[in-house]
Amino acid sequence: MPTTLLELREVGKTFADTVALAPTSLAVEEGSFVAIVGPSGCGKSTLFNVIAGLLAPDGGQVALRGSTITATTGHVGYMLQKDLLVPWRTVEDNITMAARLTRRVTDEDRAEARRVARQYGLGEFLRHYPRALSGGMRQRVAFMRTLVTHQELLLLDEPFGALDAQTRLEMQEWLLRVWKDTGRTVLFITHDVDESIFLSDRIVVMSPRPGRVVADLANPLSRPRGIHTLLEPDFIALKAKVLGLLHGGDG
Amino acid sequence: MRRRVLLNVGVPILSLLLVLGLWQLIVVGFHVASYVAPRPREAITSVTSQWSTLWPLILGTIRETIYGYVIGAALGFALGVVMAKVAVIQRLIYPVILVSQAVPVIALAPVLVIILGFGIVPKIVIVTWIVFFPVTVNVLDGLGHVDPDLKNLARVYGASRWRTFVHIEVPASTTPLFSGLKIGAIYAVTGAIIGELAASEGNSLALYQEHANSNLNTAAVYGTTMVMTLIGIAWFLLVVGLEVWSTPWQRRSVARRRWRRGADGPAE
Numbered sequence: 001m002p003t004t005l006l007e008l009r010e011v012g013k014t015f016a017d018t019v020a021l022a023p024t025s026l027a028v029e030e031g032s033f034v035a036i037v038g039p040s041g042c043g044k045s046t047l048f049n050v051i052a053g054l055l056a057p058d059g060g061q062v063a064l065r066g067s068t069i070t071a072t073t074g075h076v077g078y079m080l081q082k083d084l085l086v087p088w089r090t091v092e093d094n095i096t097m098a099a100r101l102t103r104r105v106t107d108e109d110r111a112e113a114r115r116v117a118r119q120y121g122l123g124e125f126l127r128h129y130p131r132a133l134s135g136g137m138r139q140r141v142a143f144m145r146t147l148v149t150h151q152e153l154l155l156l157d158e159p160f161g162a163l164d165a166q167t168r169l170e171m172q173e174w175l176l177r178v179w180k181d182t183g184r185t186v187l188f189i190t191h192d193v194d195e196s197i198f199l200s201d202r203i204v205v206m207s208p209r210p211g212r213v214v215a216d217l218a219n220p221l222s223r224p225r226g227i228h229t230l231l232e233p234d235f236i237a238l239k240a241k242v243l244g245l246l247h248g249g250d251g
Numbered sequence: 252m253r254r255r256v257l258l259n260v261g262v263p264i265l266s267l268l269l270v271l272g273l274w275q276l277i278v279v280g281f282h283v284a285s286y287v288a289p290r291p292r293e294a295i296t297s298v299t300s301q302w303s304t305l306w307p308l309i310l311g312t313i314r315e316t317i318y319g320y321v322i323g324a325a326l327g328f329a330l331g332v333v334m335a336k337v338a339v340i341q342r343l344i345y346p347v348i349l350v351s352q353a354v355p356v357i358a359l360a361p362v363l364v365i366i367l368g369f370g371i372v373p374k375i376v377i378v379t380w381i382v383f384f385p386v387t388v389n390v391l392d393g394l395g396h397v398d399p400d401l402k403n404l405a406r407v408y409g410a411s412r413w414r415t416f417v418h419i420e421v422p423a424s425t426t427p428l429f430s431g432l433k434i435g436a437i438y439a440v441t442g443a444i445i446g447e448l449a450a451s452e453g454n455s456l457a458l459y460q461e462h463a464n465s466n467l468n469t470a471a472v473y474g475t476t477m478v479m480t481l482i483g484i485a486w487f488l489l490v491v492g493l494e495v496w497s498t499p500w501q502r503r504s505v506a507r508r509r510w511r512r513g514a515d516g517p518a519e
Contacts (some may be wrong), residue, residue, distance in 0.1 A: 052407045053406075053407070054403055054406060054407065073406050073407050073408070073409050074407070074408065074409025075409075076407065078404065078407040078408075080400060080404075082398075082400055084398070084400055084401050084404050086401070086419070086422065086423070087500050087501075088422045088425070088498070088500045089500075090506045097408075097418075098408040100414070100418050101405050101408050101409075101410035101414050101415065101418055101419075102408060102409055102410055102411075102414070127505050127506045127508075128504055128505050128506070129500040129503065129504060129505070129506065131500065131504065132504035132505065149408065
């Protein structure tokens with residue numbers, strides 16, 4: 001029996017007269033990979049900021065493993081399209097940033113940063129400054145920084161949105177590998193339908209004006225996934241369904 | 252690497268030599284009388300021949316500059332931080348700071364002498380007065396332009412305001428901070444000399460120049476000016492050196508190996 005890690009109960013947010021997010025309920029199972037897909041203005045980033053505790057919702061509750069975390073920070077991992085690496089720290093010191101911001105960085109923190117970096121292909125770059133890295137490598141470092149916070153829930157807001165198509169596919173496969181190794185729960189925002197299907201167990205489709213959830217679809221595709229996944233009939237069928245929901249009509 | 256050294260050190264030295272050459276050319280070419288403008292060599296000799304007299308005066312000017320600069324930089328930084336963090340204080344202090352800079356420093360000097368006497372203190376106050384302003388303005392600007400997403404990320408991690416300030420906001424503001432410090436460095440010596448001019452009894456570099464002037468020793472007047480300029484440039488270069496040393500990430504791809512307590516094993 002899978003347990004619920006994150007639960008949203010009637011969470012909504014209005015800015016001035018604009019309903020950014022209509023009251024929304026959502027439950028995310030432990031260890032699952034849930035994609036949230038929708039066009040800009042559908043409230044997906046508002047939803048993330050509410051879960052992260054950066055925004056107080058107008059009403060409703062956010063609960064993590066049963067305890068309320070509404071409008072409080074420090075409970076989730078969080079990563080954006082912008083890598084937000086600090087240029088004055090090396091890769092190793094960027095990975096340990098969360099520790100530095102909350103307490104003293106210990107030798108264990110540093111050892112873990114090195115271990116994670118070596119395991120996932122950045123071992124030779126530990127002493128490099130971010131300026132020396134490519135976009136894909138920077139996003140990997142940003143993800144490792146998120147990973148070593150030891151939060152069970154990772155919120156990823158279009159983390160690969162700024163990468164070229166080839167690098168993005170590599171990063172998606174890389175992310176699936178890390179996710180499988182670490183057993184974390186991932187909530188992944190994207191406006192790329194292919195990406196949402198390729199990565200997830202479940203796809204939450206959102207729509208703008210007002211921002212709301214319009215569908216919650218199970219993803220039947222088997223794992224492990226690779227390039228071949230993109231050509232399976234189930235993939236095409238699911239893509240047609242999601243596109244139909246996003247664009248209306250016959251999709 | 253050698254090319255860079257040539258470009259960063261060689262070319263500036265060349266440009267200074269060119270200025271000296273031009274000076275020589277004008278003085279000789281237009282037959283300028285030596286009581287109007289000496290040749291560069293005469294100006295330099297006037298300094299080297301009087302070195303034992305000048306050296307203590309130079310040290311005095313340097314001392315005033317250092318004290319005033321350090322106090323001014325610290326005060327400027329503190330004011331910038333407080334103003335960036337507390338909107339009410341910013342509204343309250345900004346007009347006062349602007350007025351302080353609108354007051355001609357030369358006119359201020361006699362007032363400071365009345366209040367503080369003829370010692371080193373009024374000179375330090377003038378240097379501080381000049382130095383703090385560019386530092387404050389740049390720190391205020393720098394702290395105001397830290398990426399809000401970066402500050403949000405720190406919040407998501409559960410960072411305190413203090414740690415966010417120390418580990419995110421201050422390092423993110425180093426470039427504007429050093430802009431302010433460099434502007435302050437180049438004006439600091441000017442402040443010290445104004446102070447010496449208005450508030451010296453006895454010995455100082457500025458008064459030495461005044462005596463040379465009243466003795467029609469033009470070479471020494473020029474020579475002293477060159478010395479004052481050199482102090483300013485040296486101070487500026489020192490601050491630039493501090494910036495280069497403290498911001499390795501702006502030039503290097505890989506960090507230097509550094510000593511660290513309990514460091515365990517190599518990073519590769």
